[in-house]
Amino acid sequence: MSDKKAVVLLSGGLDSATVLAMVKAEGYAVYSMSFDYGQRHRAELMAAERVARQQGVVEHKVIGLNLDGIGGSALTDTRIAVPELAGEGIPVTYVPARNTVFLALALGWAEVIEASELFIGVNAIDYSGYPDCRPEFIDAFEKLANLATKAGVEGRPLHVRAPLQYMTKAEIVSKGTGLGVDYGLTVSCYQADADGRACGRCDSCRLRREGFFAAGLSDPTRYV
Template identity: 75%
Template sequence: MTEQSVVREKRAVILLSGGLDSATVVAMARAEGYSCYTMSFDYGQRHRAELDAAARVARDLGVIDHKVIGLNLDGIGGSALTDSSIDVPEAPSEGIPVTYVPARNTVFLSLALGWAEVLDAQDIFIGVNAVDYSGYPDCRPEFVAAFEVMANLATKAGVEGKPFSIKAPLQNLSKAQIVQAGIQLGVDYSLTVSCYQADDQGRACGKCDSCRLRADGFAAAGIKDPTRYF
């Protein structure tokens, strides 16, 4: 590859959790002609099945590089996903649920921003959704827009005229629409894990909020959900 072709390469850093939404976003970015660089986080979550799923998705969708960054969000706790003393709820709750992880998307996007600056990639993709979601404040369009403003104030690239764009292509899609889009783009959803409390084999509980949203999305799309349950 020549130096000139490297400069022209359209690169994107994509947050990849190993779940349905983020896998779809990788496929969308690839379809738009991006060279995809994916980032996952070992942040002290209840299970590693989603990290294994992220690695599978990255391989299947042909990303250029897939990084797993170690964090210690369980050190501050405050979430059913990082604190084993807090039960994962198995029924819808009012307000922001206990599965919300304090500052998670802010931290994740900040690290993705750092890698994007190193890669000379101006686009960062995240699979947040404001239609079929659990009510997390860091999934709202206002958050995405505010982070983009901050990214361009806080970076060398931003202040030197290479602005970053935070892309959330699923923002206004229903879960059914996300599934349909992914199927059209060739996403193998059997590789993904969405459950908040999956076992070591990646099998889902079928009871948590994430399982419910996923199952409802596949049902509404009229597509069989390949999720395995324990």
């Protein structure tokens, strides 16, 4: 097993599956982490397990959270409808503080297993306008990570990497396909059913479908 260790946030969607394949290709021993946070699209958790198994991670960990207890998002409060048309401003599918919480827990695991790299599949081009997907957020969290941890204080810096940050969805799909990612295992839909079938109408479905089309590749997504 490689001496280089990395923790990869794995949602079970297209982007995080691509990141996982990229990190493996760089020669890291990969530890993947998913979150059961009260999301309405819990089928993504089964997708994450499939991807982790297919790509041969060292360990896959699922952490339980109660972000639905906070609410404030269409992904954690079923009383809020998932929009099917793009609107202005930050959409209601934004989950308050989600990436901050996820990265904080991944940071803790990285310290425990002595990994120096955290990877997250956020994107600043083909995305829905979430504030915690911006490069400024990633840079700020890396600074926090090195101020707040024993590893950082003792001179073992931690790095937060977002390799998809400036890639289009088509570029991401092409990259992952070249690395052997089986996108048929993944679930991106915000309101996928229990079997992981996509609605085909939400913003996430739209971006995914357009990505495959622009890349000239067949879309393996299963729709309701």
